[in-house]
Amino acid sequence: MKTVYTCFCTDVIHEGHMNIIQQAQKYGRVVVGILSDEAMIKYNRFPTISFEERLELAKNIPGVDEVIVQDTVLYDNVIDQLHPDYVIHGDNWLSGPMKAIRDRVEKKLSEYGGEIIDAPYTYNENVKRIDMQIKEKLMMPEFRRKRLKQAISLRGLIKALEVHSGLTGLIAEKTYVENDGEFDQFDAMWISSLCDSTAKGKPDIELVDMTSRFRTIEDVMEVTTKPIIFDGDSGGLAEHFVYTVRSLERMGVSAVIIEDKIGLKKNSLFGTEVKQTQDTIEHFCEKIKAGKKIQLTEDFMIIARIESLILEQGMEDALTRAFAYVEAGADGIMIHSRRKTPDEIVEFCDKFRAKDKTTPIVVVPTSFNTITEKELQEHGVNIVIYANQLTRSAFPAMENTAREILIHHRAKEVDDSLMPIKEIITLIDEL
Numbered sequence: 001m002k003t004v005y006t007c008f009c010t011d012v013i014h015e016g017h018m019n020i021i022q023q024a025q026k027y028g029r030v031v032v033g034i035l036s037d038e039a040m041i042k043y044n045r046f047p048t049i050s051f052e053e054r055l056e057l058a059k060n061i062p063g064v065d066e067v068i069v070q071d072t073v074l075y076d077n078v079i080d081q082l083h084p085d086y087v088i089h090g091d092n093w094l095s096g097p098m099k100a101i102r103d104r105v106e107k108k109l110s111e112y113g114g115e116i117i118d119a120p121y122t123y124n125e126n127v128k129r130i131d132m133q134i135k136e137k138l139m140m141p142e143f144r145r146k147r148l149k150q151a152i153s154l155r156g157l158i159k160a161l162e163v164h165s166g167l168t169g170l171i172a173e174k175t176y177v178e179n180d181g182e183f184d185q186f187d188a189m190w191i192s193s194l195c196d197s198t199a200k201g202k203p204d205i206e207l208v209d210m211t212s213r214f215r216t217i218e219d220v221m222e223v224t225t226k227p228i229i230f231d232g233d234s235g236g237l238a239e240h241f242v243y244t245v246r247s248l249e250r251m252g253v254s255a256v257i258i259e260d261k262i263g264l265k266k267n268s269l270f271g272t273e274v275k276q277t278q279d280t281i282e283h284f285c286e287k288i289k290a291g292k293k294i295q296l297t298e299d300f301m302i303i304a305r306i307e308s309l310i311l312e313q314g315m316e317d318a319l320t321r322a323f324a325y326v327e328a329g330a331d332g333i334m335i336h337s338r339r340k341t342p343d344e345i346v347e348f349c350d351k352f353r354a355k356d357k358t359t360p361i362v363v364v365p366t367s368f369n370t371i372t373e374k375e376l377q378e379h380g381v382n383i384v385i386y387a388n389q390l391t392r393s394a395f396p397a398m399e400n401t402a403r404e405i406l407i408h409h410r411a412k413e414v415d416d417s418l419m420p421i422k423e424i425i426t427l428i429d430e431l
């Protein structure tokens with residue numbers, strides 16, 4: 001008897017899946033793989049029901065002979081173990097993000113003469129409606145908000161990309177790679193004060209007001225589903241911060257990071273080149289406590305950012321503050337550095353982890369960019385934020401285009417380096 005394998009990465013079984021099973025039965029014994037939670041998240045299909053429930057769903061489909069776990073997005077391990085004669089999938093994986101997965105399956109199967117079956121993909125009004133319902137569930141504030149905590153506990157280390165508009169939000173939402181046998185994408189989005197301000201042509205000094213920053217969040221939220229970490233600068237006065245917490249929580253933002261600075265805030269990457277004042281431990285702890293007291297859900301995170309290394313106050317000061325902020329109720333610690341090497345960040349993480357095994361650690365490796373995510377994870381880091389790279393890549397590209405047009409008195413010379421018009425007008429999905 002031949003073996004036919006198919007993998008489901010869904011929370012709802014609909015007629016499309018039933019059709020795949022019926023097709024599969026014609027070829028042999030049907031084995032269904034269910035993607036693990038971690039793999040679902042990596043694949044940007046954040047589970048809305050538990051893994052056990054997904055297993056049960058698959059077991060109850062008539063015609064399924066066996067259900068197994070597929071714990072990576074790519075099929076390599078399953079193919080190695082199961083050696084299926086056939087892998088069947090809807091033919092929608094012939095293009096788009098899924099094509100990379102199909103190509104890999106084809107390569108693996110060809111090693112021993114296995115075959116792919118591309119079954120006609122079922123897409124009708126009913127399936128479309130179910131897709132929409134899942135998407136809606138992912139976008140709604142109550143689901144999106146808790147997804148950051150879930151992702152940290154399921155993945156250990158998560159990575160966030162800076163976004164400051166609907167368009168950059170789409171890049172964080174949709175960009176994926178299939179590289180070295182791994183499928184990868186960003187887990188979350190960072191609404192940076194630096195890039196939100198820069199996009200408006202303003203300095204990063206808490207000048208762009210909350211109403212405007214919230215508008216940025218709305219723009220991003222309208223077109224994405226991934227969790228959002230908001231750069232709350234200093235958090236302002238505690239009396240104001242409580243309103244910010246309530247608003248962010250209501251909108252479905254997952255976390256706010258506030259830094260222990262007071263007075264006129266300047267960007268941390270200036271370090272001691274400009275005048276910046278660190279808050280006292282007592283005063284900053286009061287702000288954390290006020291925020292924690294006012295939030296309504298268990299999901300929302302207030303993360304305390306320590307500026308001691310930026311302001312050259314030393315490792316001991318950074319650690320003392322970290323433990324005090326956790327004691328005051330902070331749900332995570334962000335430690336920042338502007339050194340080129342990661343030594344002081346690594347030292348902080350090791351010393352913090354020696355005493356605190358669980359509180360999430362956040363880092364922003366802009367200056368110390370040689371260290372990899374894996375190395376950071378080995379030192380106990382849970383969230384890596386790529387805080388400004390999109391803005392820094394877009395800006396010189398746009399400036400160059402403007403210069404080229406000025407030089408040539410027409411746009412022809414620069415056209416080859418631009419995205420084709422056809423691509424830009426189809427970039428955005430219509431609802």
Ligand code: SPV
Nearest residue numbers: 192193194231268269387
């Ligand atoms: C931001 O992105 O606005 C940050 C990180 O706060 S940093 O610019 O490195 O201070």
Ligand code: MG
Nearest residue numbers: 192193194231
């Ligand atoms: Mg900032």
